[in-house]
Amino acid sequence: MEKFTTHTGIAMPLTRSAVDTDQIIPAVYLKRVTKTGFEDALFASWRQDPEFVLNQPAYAGASVLVTGPDFGTGSSREHAVWALRDYGFRVVLSPKFADIFRGNAGKQGLVTGVISEADVEALWAAIAANPGSEMTVDLTARTARLGDLRVAFDIDDYTRWRLLEGLDDIGLTLRNEDKIAQFEARREAWRPRTLPVR
């Protein structure tokens, strides 16, 4: 997982609340056998509408999503995070996230910043006034800046630390690599080995 300190990219407004995981990625896409390549599945049904914000040229290549409260509710599917990540989003800002979605996001390097409802409105207005403008998200300072507008966001210390250090669950465990190697060095010879076949 890549380290995240600051990120600058096009901000896209999704002016809805309670966007559930079925909207983020419909169930039919769960049959796939990969953990990547879900960019085409993001908001799949809404995308049928040419007017949908994701289809507007101004937001091509957007990487910061600004959305209403209760984002990511519904099923626990990790695919919702994969779809956002694969499309290119690095940050989602919302007044409230579903817990499981938030947990999954933290493990995959997607920043979920909690901002006030007033700030969401202000950001939406600023983006609408200037579609395609860039936002800078500073995880160290927990702030997001769009032109003159500067908002503070919340993210718990542990998740923030993981993101700053670029540690997924496996990365975390591998911080104990020396301990694992020591354990392996003292494992008994009788323990099973699948290779070589004899």
Place this chain on the structure above:
Amino acid sequence: MTSDIAIPDRPRTLAEKLWDDHLVVKGANGEPDLIYIDLHLLHEVTSPQAFDGLRTEGRPVRRLDLTIATEDHNTPTLDIDKPIADLTSRTQIETLRRNADEFGVRLHSLGDKEQGIVHVVGPQLGLTMPGITVVCGDSHTSTHGAFGSMAFGIGTSEVEHVLATQTLPLKPFKTMAITVEGELKPGVTAKDVVLAIIAKIGANGGQGYVLEFRGSAIRSLSMEGRMTICNMSIEAGARAGMVAPDETTFAYVKGRPHAPTGQDWEDAVAYWRTLPSDEGAVYDAEVFLNADELEPFVTWGTNPGQGVSLSQTVPDPASFSDPNERAAAERALEYMDLKAGTPLKDVTVDAVFMGSCTNSRIEDLRAFASIVDGRTKAENVRVMVVPGSARVRLEAEAEGLDKVFTDFGAEWRFAGCSMCLGMNPDQLAPGERCASTSNRNFEGRQGKGGRTHLVSPLVAAATAVLGRLASPSDLARFDSPAARSTTGIGA
């Protein structure tokens, strides 16, 4: 094993000993422990995204020599030389083949002598042994606990974690002792014991626990029987099941392809003898069962806890005092199309499935054969016998069991999960009723609208003969074993 992790100086259970011996890092202030995994089994359903995760992060498989894969859930049991028709099934299998090839994982593919249900393959190769930790992205990994190992199912993210690190962050489980004392009556098998245990503690009664099966009745079981019991621990909601290793275990492991040899064998056995729970070790919960009282068992409902002795009647939902259980029983009877008060032996079936990781090892097939040998199946049933692995199939054929099955009128298939979950074409039609030696009787498990009665291989066999739920003792009235034995297997 020497390490800087302090081993508590008090009597410990088998599960605690295994835990302590696999501690890589002891979690401080509420964090999970980091546990080393000795053996990682893979199959096509739960591994694809794990491999893809490794690929994205550029990580290799840490210990290819502790990892092995087989194809089982989606594999057809007929025409195994033809391309797999179902697209999703084929994609999953082809993906596993590609991943195994790319990462260098040993894989036993369809058509290979060692292919089969992952929980049959591990023990048969001698990879499953006492004193080790075993994981697989499959809940019935608990099967391997029969050897006195710590074995449990994991999710796909955990599969990726083990592939990359050969460890798992885990919180200790609670322990429950299930003591079965006494002697089983003839015709009563391990399957009946475990169904009775689940009926007693409930389909969620084991939640959060590792179950340790003990007592004279468990000690007298073969390894196959112990595997059947540990296999179904998960149906009581438990994380794992285990049986302390003893001479029966050592004899089963010895000489298998991956069993230790020479000095390694001596060292291993010396260590394995230290594993049984210490005198005075404390369990978080205890359950007792009297083996003498047990009879052939059968489920009447849609969870494995809804079972009774085969000689009884379908229970009346009103007899359950717990309102949730009552409601569940009402729903189950409706789905199963059964009336309270009906003797279970009056229930006719359309199909008999002899297979699954619960009961598809050679001993299970021999038990089934001992009943059907020289007989003809009832006209109203279709009977499918599916060996747990390609090797079991070969062994059975060498003993002439295939001939016994086909003469009886059963279909003799290739190895795999088959109708245990119907991911391949082996499914029940809506409304069909099946006596099945598998482990789950959930709604639609064996095919949409299918109705499942979980039974032992002996009950499955007697049921196939009579076309209705029956135990071997019901057959004696119809003919005598001596008059019909053609292979000398006997009843």
